[in-house]
Amino acid sequence: MLLREIAGNEDFKNSIAGMILRGRIPSAMMFSSTEGGGALAFAIATATLLLCQNKTANDACGICDNCKKAAHGVHPDIKFFFPSEAQPDSETEYNNENLAIFRAAISQNPYMSATDWKNYLLRELEAKNKQLLIYKSQITQIHREARLKPMLAPWNVIIIWLPELFHHAAIPKLLKILEEPPDDTLFILATEDQVNILPTILSRVQIFRVPPVNEVNLLEFLFNTLPEDKRDFKKLGEIVNICDGNVSMALRLIGEEETTVFFPLFQNWMRASYSFNVPEIFQVIQQLEKYPREQQKNFFLFSLHVFREACNRKKGHTHISKTQPHEAVWLKKFEPALDDSMLYSVRQRLEKALYYLERNAATRLVLLNLSLDIGKEFKEAARRLKTPV
Numbered sequence: 001m002l003l004r005e006i007a008g009n010e011d012f013k014n015s016i017a018g019m020i021l022r023g024r025i026p027s028a029m030m031f032s033s034t035e036g037g038g039a040l041a042f043a044i045a046t047a048t049l050l051l052c053q054n055k056t057a058n059d060a061c062g063i064c065d066n067c068k069k070a071a072h073g074v075h076p077d078i079k080f081f082f083p084s085e086a087q088p089d090s091e092t093e094y095n096n097e098n099l100a101i102f103r104a105a106i107s108q109n110p111y112m113s114a115t116d117w118k119n120y121l122l123r124e125l126e127a128k129n130k131q132l133l134i135y136k137s138q139i140t141q142i143h144r145e146a147r148l149k150p151m152l153a154p155w156n157v158i159i160i161w162l163p164e165l166f167h168h169a170a171i172p173k174l175l176k177i178l179e180e181p182p183d184d185t186l187f188i189l190a191t192e193d194q195v196n197i198l199p200t201i202l203s204r205v206q207i208f209r210v211p212p213v214n215e216v217n218l219l220e221f222l223f224n225t226l227p228e229d230k231r232d233f234k235k236l237g238e239i240v241n242i243c244d245g246n247v248s249m250a251l252r253l254i255g256e257e258e259t260t261v262f263f264p265l266f267q268n269w270m271r272a273s274y275s276f277n278v279p280e281i282f283q284v285i286q287q288l289e290k291y292p293r294e295q296q297k298n299f300f301l302f303s304l305h306v307f308r309e310a311c312n313r314k315k316g317h318t319h320i321s322k323t324q325p326h327e328a329v330w331l332k333k334f335e336p337a338l339d340d341s342m343l344y345s346v347r348q349r350l351e352k353a354l355y356y357l358e359r360n361a362a363t364r365l366v367l368l369n370l371s372l373d374i375g376k377e378f379k380e381a382a383r384r385l386k387t388p389v
């Protein structure tokens with residue numbers, strides 16, 4: 001991954017490259033972005049730039065031996081540490097299977113979020129739901145790797161992805177190594193949830209906040225990602241609206257064909273849920289069941305987006321509204337039935353439903369339960385808002 005391959009953020013890229021090229025290299029840095037916003041991509045691109053043997057004015061060359069090895073995720077001087085499932089019996093073992101899965105995942109999508117990774121890893125391992133954390137055994141390994149001399153490059157670069165997910169027992173050893181890193185070792189942390197990182201970690205790293213990718217840059221990035229015959233500006237525009245700077249979600253959605261049909265389906269679903277109309281709920285279910293599972297999940301993501309939009313508009317935040325004109329007309333009628341508390345509950349319910357779909361639960365059952373729950377949420381919101389149902 002090179003800086004120039006990352007979506008948007010030209011000024012930010014230049015400031016990072018300028019810092020490295022001037023030799024002002026912090027021993028521990030941290031990229032901080034929103035979910036799917038590119039912190040990991042920046043960590044990898046910066047590591048590549050650090051190791052490149054033939055740096056250009058604002059990026060790595062992309063063709064030297066170090067760049068090529070970094071691009072394939074196999075450079076011996078770039079080590080990755082990331083959340084994985086607990087392995088109580090392997091205190092000192094580096095888990096090569098997980099590393100291979102991680103490399104495959106980032107080669108497909110360097111913008112992946114913590115949730116994307118969890119789903120990917122558990123699917124590859126055919127494992128049930130487990131908590132993914134960075135455990136004590138990995139920090140032992142980090143200590144060992146940090147003390148090794150670099151093999152090919154001047155630096156030994158340790159990338160720690162999602163430091164917000166350190167197991168509490170691993171923190172003291174992490175702080176120790178960040179405090180006193182060996183001479184030729186650099187740490188690059190990448191987070192998408194900075195508020196959940198302990199201040200004692202934050203105070204030991206230099207933080208670089210990755211600005212959200214703006215809509216024009218994201219549109220341009222997606223446009224260039226696609227083959228010419230798939231470049232549909234209208235559809236890409238809709239995807240950019242939904243994704244709100246989440247590049248990972250955008251990449252997932254461009255692989256799908258039917259985003260534009262979601263709005264009418266959502267309207268029918270809400271009408272049916274609001275009135276507890278079970279035959280109509282079943283019609284929505286039948287329609288949704290015609291789509292492959294990935295598309296069904298995207299429908300839930302789309303629904304989350306519409307709820308968020310409705311709440312923004314209700315609060316008068318029309319300047320941040322990203323709604324298409326035909327959606328806005330309908331949302332005006334939808335908004336009075338919602339409040340913040342309902343948005344929060346519905347969001348949790350939708351995320352739970354997504355989780356069940358990931359685990360291959362029957363769409364029919366998940367959607368029926370969810371519809372009835374949302375119907376109840378409408379009723380409770382009406383009680384709070386004192387509007388007739």
Ligand SMILES: [Zn+2]
Binds near residue numbers: 051053067
């Ligand atoms: Zn190079």
